[in-house]
Amino acid sequence: MSIKAMGNCGLVRVSKEHNNGELGYFIHPDYWNTGLATEACQALVEFGFKNLGLERIHGKCMATNIGSKRVMEKSGLIVEGLARHEVLKWGTYEDVWHLGTIRSEWLNRKS
Template sequence: MGVSIQLETDRLHLKPYSVSQAEKVSELAGDKEVAATTFVPHPYTVDHAMDWIRSHEKWFDEGKAYPMAMTLKESGDLVGTMTLRIDTRHNKGELAYWVGRPFWNQGLATEAAERMIEYGFEVLNLQRIWAAALSGNPGSTKVMQKAGLSYEGTLRKDLLHRDEYKDIDVYGLIRDDLHHS
């Protein structure tokens, strides 16, 4: 992949995926518990993961999305994904992420989210960064709050998720908020 973006946090490397990670992506993202609280399709096969990873270079090149593999610095283990999807027309980004079940409740998503938010404002010069989570997903809500996003509202029955309409909670942060905190 011709993309050289690499970010780091205390415990993580955030960098573009390689196809060699497809099997691990399928294993982690394909977990029923991960699928229950995210928008990752289930079942999630290695072929799904390969197709997804192969589409990244174009997204990076076009500045549409920055899907980053979250890996532990110490072991190189894949933890999950932290993506910033860009809406160039409105100069905003949407954070989207999933974390493999073995890595839940360790603060890793928050660490990665904070770093992606910093990248979005400082490097991509975004005006706004937002994220949404299924209302029944307190883990994701906690990540958004700890990463500095504020609750903006609930969109009722906004998404069809696993054949059921679900509410989503929306969180956001605007550039002006950074100077007032």
């Protein structure tokens, strides 16, 4: 029997001081466009607000990673800005989308 990892996800860099957490995930390319990333991220957002009592959840992705940006948007995060040339990757500066949501926005969308 061969076991293949589908990916991982979690709330990373959770700050008790500021009551927020960053959404982080990786999905193996064999599972892209299956809805798994969105399902996992939606569950994490709900867990962060309901179980951890966070006030804010945020995430970021390379501007070229349209799929990842869409996963976060489907999970309730809203584009807050584009940081130009935020990352130097393999000798090229990359722009990075920053997305986030706060508890009251999430609750309003749930109703």
